[in-house]
Amino acid sequence: MSETDKLKIDIVDALKSIQDPDLGRDIVSLGFVKDVKFCGGVAAVTIELTTPACPVKDQMREEARQAILALDGVDEANVEMTARVRSSSSDNQSLLPGVKNVIPVASGKGGVGKSTVSANLAVALAQSGAQVGLMDADVYGPSIPTLMGLSEKPVSGPNQQMIPVTQYDVKIISMGFFLPEEKAVIWRGPMLDKMITQFLGGVQWGELDYLIIDLPPGTGDIQLSLCQKVPLTGAVIVSTPQDVALNVAQKAIAMFNQLNTPVLGIVENMSHYRCSHCGQRDEIFGTGGARKVSESRGLPFLGEIPLSTNIRVHSDQGKPVVLADPESEQAKAFLQVAENTAAQISIRAMAGELEQDIKVSF
Amino acid sequence: MDEQTRSGDDSPVIPREITRAGDHDIRILWKSGHESLYPARYLRLKCPCAVCVDEWTGREILRPQAVTEDVAPSSLELVGRYGLRVRWTDGHSDGIYTFKLLRELCPCCQES
Numbered sequence: 014m015s016e017t018d019k020l021k022i023d024i025v026d027a028l029k030s031i032q033d034p035d036l037g038r039d040i041v042s043l044g045f046v047k048d049v050k051f052c053g054g055v056a057a058v059t060i061e062l063t064t065p066a067c068p069v070k071d072q073m074r075e076e077a078r079q080a081i082l083a084l085d086g087v088d089e090a091n092v093e094m095t096a097r098v099r100s101s102s103s104d105n106q107s108l109l110p111g112v113k114n115v116i117p118v119a120s121g122k123g124g125v126g127k128s129t130v131s132a133n134l135a136v137a138l139a140q141s142g143a144q145v146g147l148m149d150a151d152v153y154g155p156s157i158p159t160l161m162g163l164s165e166k167p168v169s170g171p172n173q174q175m176i177p178v179t180q181y182d183v184k185i186i187s188m189g190f191f192l193p194e195e196k197a198v199i200w201r202g203p204m205l206d207k208m209i210t211q212f213l214g215g216v217q218w219g220e221l222d223y224l225i226i227d228l229p230p231g232t233g234d235i236q237l238s239l240c241q242k243v244p245l246t247g248a249v250i251v252s253t254p255q256d257v258a259l260n261v262a263q264k265a266i267a268m269f270n271q272l273n274t275p276v277l278g279i280v281e282n283m284s285h286y287r288c289s290h291c292g293q294r295d296e297i298f299g300t301g302g303a304r305k306v307s308e309s310r311g312l313p314f315l316g317e318i319p320l321s322t323n324i325r326v327h328s329d330q331g332k333p334v335v336l337a338d339p340e341s342e343q344a345k346a347f348l349q350v351a352e353n354t355a356a357q358i359s360i361r362a363m364a365g366e367l368e369q370d371i372k373v374s375f
Numbered sequence: 376m377d378e379q380t381r382s383g384d385d386s387p388v389i390p391r392e393i394t395r396a397g398d399h400d401i402r403i404l405w406k407s408g409h410e411s412l413y414p415a416r417y418l419r420l421k422c423p424c425a426v427c428v429d430e431w432t433g434r435e436i437l438r439p440q441a442v443t444e445d446v447a448p449s450s451l452e453l454v455g456r457y458g459l460r461v462r463w464t465d466g467h468s469d470g471i472y473t474f475k476l477l478r479e480l481c482p483c484c485q486e487s
Contacts, residue, residue, distance in 0.1 A: 240455040241471075273389075273457035273474070373393045375451045 020086055021049045024056055027080040033062075034069055035356040036363055040077075043363070047095075054088035056081050063359035064222075065096040066141035068352035098143060098222035099362035101246035108214040112146070112221045114246040114358050116277065117239060119269075121261025123230035125253050126282040127151075129324060130350070131227035132160040133333045134249070137351035139182040140335065143222040146177065146184040148212050150239065151229040152198045152205065155189030162331020166190045167216075174217040181336055186216050202234040209238040223358070232268040240272040246358055247275035249315065253283045254302035262303075266310060277357040278313035279303045280350050283320040287342070313357055316350040319343055388478040393459065399447030401461075403477060411481035415447045418461065421480055424469035 029041045040046055040060060048059040060077060062070065074092045081090035100113040109115065118131040128151065135147040149157035158164070161180045167190055170176040177184040188198060188208065200208075218224065229235055239245065248269050252262035262279070269276050281303035286295045297320060307314040318324070319342065327337040335344045335351075389406045396402035399415045419442055422428070427437040443465065450462045454471050462468040472480075 240457070242455070244453070244456045271457075272455055274455065371390050371393065371453060373451055373453060375393065375395055375448070 016086075017051050020051050020056075020084070023084050024049050024051065024058065024081055024087075027084055028058070028077055030080055031073060031076050033073075035360055036063075040073070051087075054086065055091070056084075056087050056089070057091040057093070059093045059095055062094060062096045063099050063362060064141075064355035065098075065143050066138055066352050066355035067094075067096070067359075068349070068356065070094050096142070099359065101244070101358065101362045108210070108243055109218060109224070111219050112224045114222065114362070115224045115226065115243055116246055116249060116354070116358070117150075117226040117228050117236075118249045118251060119228045119236065119265045120230055120251045120258070121232070121263070121265040122252070122258045123154075125230075125251050125258055125262075126318070127230070127251050128156040128160055128227050129328055129333075130249070130251050130280055130282060130318065130347075131225050132157060132328070133335045133344075133347040134351050134354060135183045135223075135225045136181050136333045137335045137348050138223050138225075138355065141351070141355075143355075144220055145182070146186075146218050146221045146224040148216075148224060148226045149185070149187030149189060150209065150212065150226050150235055152188040152200065152208060152235070153229055155187045155192075157185060157187045157227055158189040159331060160328050160333060161185055163187075163190075170217050174215055176217050181333070184218060184221070186212055205234040206238040209235060209242060213242055223355075232264055236265075236268060237272075240269070240274055245274045247277035247361055249277050249354055250279045250312075251282050252279060252303050252306075254281055254296075254299045256302065258298075259302050259306050263306065263310075266312070275361060276312055277354055277361070278315040279307040280315045281317040284317035286320040289322060313353065315353040315357070316346060318346045318350065388474045390474060390477075393451060401448060401451070405478065409481070411477070411483065413477075413480065413482065416442060416444065417482065418448075418472070418480070419446045419463055419465070419467070421472075421476075422467065422470035423472060423476060424467075426469060427467075 025041055025046060028046050029039045031040050033040055033043060036043060045060050045062060046058060047061050050057040074094050077092045078090045081087055098113050118127050120127050135145050139145040147157060149155045163178055163180055165178055167175045167178050167186060177186045250262050250265055252258045266276055283298055285300050286297050304314045321343050323338060323341055324334045324343050327334045335347045338344055390403045391406050392404040394402050396412050401413045401418060403411045420439055428435055447464045448461045449464050452460050454460050458471045458473040460468060460471050
């Protein structure tokens with residue numbers, strides 16, 4: 014064996030010391046280490062993560078660099094971080110052939126900020142480099158077009174499919190595109206079911222890492238149709254800290270449980286208010302309630318979003334705060350939710366790869 | 376009842392493989408390794424849809440005489456992550472057999 018080959022093996026061995034904190038295993042046994050090169054004292058490796066929105070990406074890069082540099086004979090170490098989002102299901106069926114993960118954002122109660130969370134989540138994931146779609150399934154009160162600053166309509170493409178509107182690198186479809194603002198949707202179940210089918214299969218989503226679905230409140234036709242049409246990766250539950258919202262949020266969790274759809278975790282929105290004048294923190298709806306519920310239900314807590322004029326203003330202006338004011342406390346809170354969500358998806362997807370999906374041959 | 380069907384166990388019951396058995400029966404291999412074989416007509420008679428079973432009382436509405444002896448599944452499709460829809464040769468396809476129900480219906484686990 015040549016010196017170079019021996020060193021390559023040493024490099025891989027050294028990288029075994031690096032754990033993926035979310036998946037709880039070392040990056041070598043997870044198969045993340047690709048392209049190990051060594052030439053004239055310079056080592057280069059590529060680490061392929063399961064999401065570009067990995068919260069510990071930089072830390073991992075540094076750990077890898079140090080581990081390689083500690084080897085005899087290595088003067089320089091270049092570590093490249095890439096990502097390949099895994100699919101939560103090998104068979105996303107004919108409706109969404111190119112979509113790797115479908116993530117509904119749900120709550121029991123209305124008005125807790127599902128759409129704001131969905132929009133910021135989608136934009137934050139897209140900013141990290143992932144391919145993202147955002148489906149506004151709230152037919153009664155479609156607010157995604159406003160939040161994303163859209164007035165143009167999707168056009169229809171070849172084979173009768175709609176081409177989603179792209180804004181801030183997110184592909185978007187919404188009932189709001191097709192209705193004048195003063196008109197309302199007054200539909201019975203079968204129509205809602207049809208709309209969901211149309212929004213899934215009748216839209217040219219293309220290749221997506223994440224399709225975020227902004228659901229209407231409750232546990233009705235739309236939620237049920239969605240859970241039946243496609244195997245969902247897992248739901249994100251949004252709640253405010255109050256008992257009245259949390260009690261209803263638990264009903265949404267119960268619905269997903271009944272339909273075998275995993276719940277990725279809970280986001281606490283309107284968690285607290287920081288006075289823009291004196292900076293004092295005021296807990297208008299109480300705080301920590303969602304964290305307690307997630308602990309008692311054994312669900313991941315994805316983060317807390319403050320109640321803030323900053324979020325409201327940018328939302329109304331059609332530019333989510335993660336884009337409009339990325340350095341703000343609020344944007345960072347959303348970013349953390351996005352990273353935690355991506356991490357939970359990776360965990361599910363990796364488990365899915367090991368557990369393998371249901372094979373139907375008939 | 377084995378641990379898979381015992382109530383109070385929260386972990387979902389998931390099939391690993393769903394295939395045809397014989398000419399028109401259905402075979403499910405569960406994640407747990409257990410194998411269930413469902414004769415076609417037996418499963419057709421257990422259809423859980425609101426036309427076949429009263430939604431509120433659970434009373435069976437479907438009369439066994441109304442189902443022919445040679446009824447068979449013509450196709451199967453997964454419903455989300457939790458169930459299976461069967462299209463029968465008699466034209467019926469309304470029932471969603473949840474995995475939980477299918478596991479409970481396993482003929483070899485039925486107490487005589």
